Amino acid sequence: MSRIDASFSVCALFGFPARHSMGPAIHNAAFDKLDLPLVYVSHDVAPADLPAAMAGIRALGYRGLSVTMPHKVAAMALVDEVDPVASAIGCLNTVVQRDGRLFGYNSDGQGALDALQRAGIAIKDRQVLVLGSGGAARAVAMTVALRGQPAELEILGVVDAELDALARDIADKAGRKVGARHLDSEALAQAMAKAEVLLHCTSVGMTPDTEKSLVPPALLRPELPVFDVVYNPRRTRLLKDAAALGCKVVEGMEMFLGQAMVQFELWTGKPAPAETMRAVIEARL
């Protein structure tokens, strides 16, 4: 019989579409595991309906939200307070309601940092190289800059305006100078020679182009840990090449898990049951 009685509060995903997310399966399994009076559902929210939907969760007393495309920027203006990391990234993916006030967070970058930490990979005082300047790269690079205390942070990307804006924003928000260069083979070779941690944050290698990698295997070294934001496939060409050389590798699945764990902890105030949540994700990837 269902656990759910009148004492339960609701967490939800807002997306458009929201109907294929793993979020409900992951978070409901975690709520069940800790026997918490919470249930997680998905809502398809059309962009024009976002203000009414956000007003709705206030009136309905939702505990919190996951927010995904296309609402991550627009939702910023509809919460009462935005966490400094989310503000610096420029979008949120998590909302928590406390005493009728909505607080916005971005758990994506922290999810990546936590995944690295679980894998025993240090960021602090290391030379960190980020590939990419899109949404995922922005969340990861900004969070590394604000929270990771790297020795230096370098970002290579192909969309120069986006790359320059990201470097400028990191300088502004994190007070930290960032090396930002156009991604070509020469820049990549130079950056890879210095890098002590590689964070791949583009979509290269994602299904169906699973044999592609931005990084020639000759640029990898066994002592260079490699993280890939792509989680479909779990083991990308880049991670296969790195693992074959003996590098520590971190799959994008671990960041996906990590950001969900951060959300769980924001909503519940309790440590997330990592193994329960990982099992749901692994069963569905």
Add this chain to the structure above:
Amino acid sequence: MSRIDASFSVCALFGFPARHSMGPAIHNAAFDKLDLPLVYVSHDVAPADLPAAMAGIRALGYRGLSVTMPHKVAAMALVDEVDPVASAIGCLNTVVQRDGRLFGYNSDGQGALDALQRAGIAIKDRQVLVLGSGGAARAVAMTVALRGQPAELEILGVVDAELDALARDIADKAGRKVGARHLDSEALAQAMAKAEVLLHCTSVGMTPDTEKSLVPPALLRPELPVFDVVYNPRRTRLLKDAAALGCKVVEGMEMFLGQAMVQFELWTGKPAPAETMRAVIEARL
């Protein structure tokens, strides 16, 4: 592991308070039984928040609502269409969303009619006596008048203005003349002598005053079926007296079940699993 994934839609109770309702346990058990992609939660909605909450369920695509105190009248103005029975009663307790439009219903009276039918008690062409003129009596008497085809309907109550308004509304909405008299011992004796079905719709006999009954046992006859809207206790003094005489009796619990079954059928379009729902109610009463 939780059944609930991203395909699920939400039904909810709006109340203030809503936190002690059996609704979530009953409806989630029924959704589980039929393996439907629906989940039911409770929302405490303050009166001032009702418009935002109703706009919210549009934006969030809720399948439907149960609506209870203090929102049953105010919600009428916030739906797109009101069913004629709910409109005649003057309040709704059920909302269904179809293609973005909200439809209001009142399942209380139909729940009583269905409970009588399940017990094999006919209303059609019978002399029906309703005791009471409050909210429950109004829903039951109006639904009997509109849907039950009684030979005659008589209502006795002690709040004369309320009683007169109910009789007038039944004449207006159902085009049916109703006998309405002040409830005193003489009127009761005369009405009981004629009655072929007795529907007790006041709170007399409810916990803690479980030894009270409006009807002296001397007025009961074995061939007179007796329904009591009170469900706490399940077996009221009135029903005990009637059952001791050999009358067919119908507990208020069966109306409570019946209105929930009507709601389930409105939201899902499927026959409600009565035994599953009854088992949840019995376990909690």
